[in-house]
Amino acid sequence: MPLTGQHVVVLGGTSGIGLATATLAAERGARVTIASSRPANVERALSTLPAGTTAEVADLTDSNQVADLFNRLGPLDHLVYTAGEPLNLTTLDTLDLAAARDAFTLRYFGALDAVRAAAPKLRPGGSVTLTSGTAGLRPGPGWSIAASMCGAIEGLVRALAVELAPLRVNAVRAGLIRTPLWSGLPEADREEMYAKIIDGLPLGRIGEPEDAAEAYAYLMEQRYATGTVVTVDGGTLLA
Numbered sequence: 001m002p003l004t005g006q007h008v009v010v011l012g013g014t015s016g017i018g019l020a021t022a023t024l025a026a027e028r029g030a031r032v033t034i035a036s037s038r039p040a041n042v043e044r045a046l047s048t049l050p051a052g053t054t055a056e057v058a059d060l061t062d063s064n065q066v067a068d069l070f071n072r073l074g075p076l077d078h079l080v081y082t083a084g085e086p087l088n089l090t091t092l093d094t095l096d097l098a099a100a101r102d103a104f105t106l107r108y109f110g111a112l113d114a115v116r117a118a119a120p121k122l123r124p125g126g127s128v129t130l131t132s133g134t135a136g137l138r139p140g141p142g143w144s145i146a147a148s149m150c151g152a153i154e155g156l157v158r159a160l161a162v163e164l165a166p167l168r169v170n171a172v173r174a175g176l177i178r179t180p181l182w183s184g185l186p187e188a189d190r191e192e193m194y195a196k197i198i199d200g201l202p203l204g205r206i207g208e209p210e211d212a213a214e215a216y217a218y219l220m221e222q223r224y225a226t227g228t229v230v231t232v233d234g235g236t237l238l239a
């Protein structure tokens with residue numbers, strides 16, 4: 001198994017897509033470290049992962065905590081960044097510019113900062129995989145900030161792939177995935193959103209975290225793709 005003995009660090013690995021990726025990497029023989037900001041989430045996730053997995057608490061919006069985290073972790077082979085917050089969707093008439101700027105703090109600047117801290121510790125043959133979404137290419141009304149973050153991450157991936165080569169830098173572009181990210185929505189609204197999206201989606205179902213995890217595992221294991229984005233969206237971009 002290509003990940004056997006490799007150290008995989010999943011930032012945001014305590015929930016949803018990150019937890020599924022951590023689980024799959026561990027099943028494929030990696031030594032996994034997960035990290036996120038809330039100790040209870042870290043404990044809960046750790047209890048579901050195989051023995052040998054380690055976990056760290058770090059708020060990735062705090063640059064000092066990011067630097068400390070990578071000093072504690074030592075060398076690694078693969079960095080996966082899936083940390084994210086629920087989206088605040090808003091049309092221009094209700095746009096709060098300060099909130100829009102804040103939205104980039106974790107998903108974009110957190111990712112940039114984590115790669116900066118991790119890069120000197122990534123072993124030869126290693127990789128970075130960031131997270132984008134189909135909203136960057138197929139947004140709806142109200143998705144301007146979310147779409148911009150996806151575009152920014154995909155641009156970052158291409159630039160870092162050049163700068164950090166021969167380390168590989170890629171992203172996964174996810175369609176709608178059923179994770180706790182959406183748990184803030186009232187259940188009825190959430191189910192209505194899922195139903196609307198399923199209607200007309202070529203694969204006819206919402207994605208599961210395990211669907212996305214396969215793409216992160218691929219981008220860690222393969223040896224010749226860099227600066228690229230793998231879409232896992234059930235056909236969203238075609239619908």
Ligand SMILES: NC(=O)c1ccc[n+]([C@@H]2O[C@H](COP(=O)([O-])OP(=O)(O)OC[C@H]3O[C@@H](n4cnc5c(N)ncnc54)[C@H](OP(=O)(O)O)[C@@H]3O)[C@@H](O)[C@H]2O)c1
Pocket residue numbers: 011012013014015016017018035036037038039041042058059060061082083084085086106107131132133134173174175176177178179180181182
């Ligand atoms: N689910 C989807 O439909 C979908 C689609 C496209 C793209 N995405 C993107 O994929 C990524 C993962 O989403 P998900 O659905 O797996 O979300 P999720 O289940 O809510 O997981 C988010 C993770 O981020 C961590 N996190 C939040 N704030 C943090 C902070 N300040 N520092 C460190 N960690 C933090 C959370 O743990 P703590 O709360 O403990 O910190 C959690 O582990 C996000 O960037 C999301 O925008 C998701």
